[in-house]
Amino acid sequence: MGLYSKMEETPPLEANPGMMTGIWGGPLYMIAEAVGVHIERTQENYSRWTGTRAVEFEHGRVLPGETAAHRIELQGIVDGRPRIIIDHVHRLYPDAAPDWPRPRLDEVHANRVEIIGRPNIVQETVFSDADTGDGNGGGCLATGMRVFNAIPAVCAAPPGILSALDLPLIAGRGVIRADGFRSRS
DSSP: OOTTOBTTSOOOGGGSTTHHHHHHHHHHHHHHHHHTOOOOEEEEEEEEEEOSSOEEETTEEEOTTBEEEEEEEEEEEETTEEEEEEEEEEESSTTSSTTSOOOSSOTTTEEEEEEOSSSOEEEEEEOOOTTTOOHHHHHHHHHHHHHHHHHHHHHHSOSSOOOGGGSOOOOOTTOOBTTBSSOOO
16 A cells, blocks of 8 residues: 555555546445536545654554555546545554544544535544454444345345445344344353
8 A cells, every 4th residue: 555665666556547446436436426416537646645753653663754644535526626535544653644634533443524515514433343442343344234234125126236326225123132232152
């Protein structure tokens, strides 16, 4: 992903033209479909932030001049203007890239959705594993739960390719049991 690398080194995969659209284009185009607009094209913006000091952090050490944060921004252009933007920031430590947007709830694991309109809406979600507190594990579990709970709706649908927009509300029936959320062993 380009983290730990020096600016003069070969750019990371995300900086290759088309890579961000390939990774994040699905959600971008699904949002456009949901709100009824046509994306004319995408604009990919990739930025890196290098630290000025060595920093020891949970997963290692980053040296001065090495990439301590990167920002992946994919813009959906509608009527000649960026209207739907997926902006993804990775930081190796909390005070990296201090001028870039950051969530308020959890600097490492929050997902932030901001809608500018009438009304303006800012929503943050923090996923964490119930046993370890790990945000990545919680995010993967939440993603998997959505897929798992969609199985009955997908089986009931006619054959073909479906998106989340084609399915009914996936509520997760049966996840609350008398003994709590987790099974006891």
